[in-house]
Amino acid sequence: MKKLTGWKSRDIAIKILNAFERDKRLREHVERFTSHLSPLDRAFVRELSAGTVRYLRLLDFSLSKFLKKSLKEQKPYVRNALRLIAYQLFFTGVPAYAAVNETVEAVKRLLGRKFAGFVNATSKRLINFDYRREVERISDYFERVATLYSFETWMVRRWAKFYGRKETEELLRSLNKVAPLYLRVNRLKITPGELFSILESRGVEVEKHPFIPDMLRVKGRVSIETLPGYREGYFYIQDPASFLAAYLLDPKPSELILDVGAAPGGKTTAISSLTGDRAKIIAVDVSRERMELLKSNCRKLGVSNVSFVLTDISVDGKFREKFKSSFDKILVDAPCSATGVIRRHPEGKWNKSIELIRHNQRVQRALLKSAYELLKPGGVLLFSVCSLEREEGMQK
Numbered sequence: 308m309k310k311l312t313g314w315k316s317r318d319i320a321i322k323i324l325n326a327f328e329r330d331k332r333l334r335e336h337v338e339r340f341t342s343h344l345s346p347l348d349r350a351f352v353r354e355l356s357a358g359t360v361r362y363l364r365l366l367d368f369s370l371s372k373f374l375k376k377s378l379k380e381q382k383p384y385v386r387n388a389l390r391l392i393a394y395q396l397f398f399t400g401v402p403a404y405a406a407v408n409e410t411v412e413a414v415k416r417l418l419g420r421k422f423a424g425f426v427n428a429t430s431k432r433l434i435n436f437d438y439r440r441e442v443e444r445i446s447d448y449f450e451r452v453a454t455l456y457s458f459e460t461w462m463v464r465r466w467a468k469f470y471g472r473k474e475t476e477e478l479l480r481s482l483n484k485v486a487p488l489y490l491r492v493n494r495l496k497i498t499p500g501e502l503f504s505i506l507e508s509r510g511v512e513v514e515k516h517p518f519i520p521d522m523l524r525v526k527g528r529v530s531i532e533t534l535p536g537y538r539e540g541y542f543y544i545q546d547p548a549s550f551l552a553a554y555l556l557d558p559k560p561s562e563l564i565l566d567v568g569a570a571p572g573g574k575t576t577a578i579s580s581l582t583g584d585r586a587k588i589i590a591v592d593v594s595r596e597r598m599e600l601l602k603s604n605c606r607k608l609g610v611s612n613v614s615f616v617l618t619d620i621s622v623d624g625k626f627r628e629k630f631k632s633s634f635d636k637i638l639v640d641a642p643c644s645a646t647g648v649i650r651r652h653p654e655g656k657w658n659k660s661i662e663l664i665r666h667n668q669r670v671q672r673a674l675l676k677s678a679y680e681l682l683k684p685g686g687v688l689l690f691s692v693c694s695l696e697r698e699e700g701m702q703k
């Protein structure tokens with residue numbers, strides 16, 4: 308972990324964690340609270356808050372061993388400062404004195420000396436705490452594993468049922484890793500080879516994907532906004548698996564393609580990149596806000612052959628009538644519970660429920676059914692989700 312570069316990173320991280328507690332959103336709060344920071348400080352605050360959210364259950368479990376009054380009864384600033392300290396001590400290379408002192412100073416600024424003293428005293432006891440040994444004492448398998456990897460027990464139970472215990476533990480480990488950064492080359496503006504050379508010549512450590520020429524991996528911690536080619540729209544930040552959905556659709560220049568659930572445009576712009584912006588794409592999304600993001604991403608990447616339609620095709624009879632049996636290819640990139648991208652969005656550990664999975668399943672079925680009516684005979688319909696749940700990935 309890089310050194311603190313001067314801003315009051317812990318104060319901000321604690322405020323982000325407080326806001327996260329209220330609505331279980333993370334990215335929005337990180338953006339809001341860090342917009343005035345330098346890229347490096349922003350990355351550090353993001354890492355502190357995302358890391359704390361990632362390991363929330365284990366941190367709370369550990370802290371509960373030292374507190375007379377439960378964490379819930381503590382003031383939010385105190386609760387989140389303690390979590391933040393535990394995260395730094397257990398999972399980062401930040402020296403213990405810095406992790407504790409900087410955070411205690413933040414509490415002093417936010418709440419005053421008395422509470423800072425309490426946080427300081429509790430933190431000292433955390434420094435040599437062996438959380439693994441404590442977790443080992445939990446007798447129930449699911450509780451133990453869910454605590455160790457910091458997931459909800461019901462999630463671990465259902466994955467173990469689908470995938471078996473061994474695979475589930477591997478899955479939990481991998482969902483806890485920090486996701487690598489991939490750039491998908493925007494072929495409308497540059498070739499993979501050219502972008503690779505530009506990045507390398509500007510000192511960015513970059514690596515080709517082993518089998519997807521369009522993807523470049525950026526190594527080390529960088530700020531995306533300062534990467535060469537960012538402003539020019541030479542690339543789009545996208546995971547290889549997300550790009551593969553567009554690739555597997557096998558879009559051709561002459562085709563009429565429907566992209567359902569298109570915003571913010573990772574796959575729309577990938578389809579355009581793959582077809583030299585020659586396939587005609589109708590991009591549909593139900594969210595006005597996200598549709599604006601899609602439009603701005605298309606503008607930035609030089610994607611022009613797209614019509615944007617703000618609608619829900621499962622209720623919009625007029626749209627279905629107009630485009631009945633019209634499309635050569637349809638991509639339904641459905642809203643889902645997104646458990647497969649927890650690595651990138653650790654807040655996803657704490658905002659899911661069985662009800663949400665069932666709700667998504669209903670929405671997905673409705674979208675699939677409507678999309679099918681719009682497909683030309685012999686056309687291709689591709690359904691994709693970023694969820695690990697069987698109910699969502701294996702529609703019958």
Ligand SMILES: C[S@@+](CC[C@H](N)C(=O)[O-])C[C@H]1O[C@@H](n2cnc3c(N)ncnc32)[C@H](O)[C@@H]1O
Binds near residue numbers: 572594
């Ligand atoms: C997984 S995200 C799409 C990601 C996007 N395809 C990409 O690659 O960047 C799912 C999208 O479906 C949209 N959505 C949700 N319900 C919808 C519906 N009933 N009709 C159309 N879009 C919907 C959401 O607003 C969201 O933007």
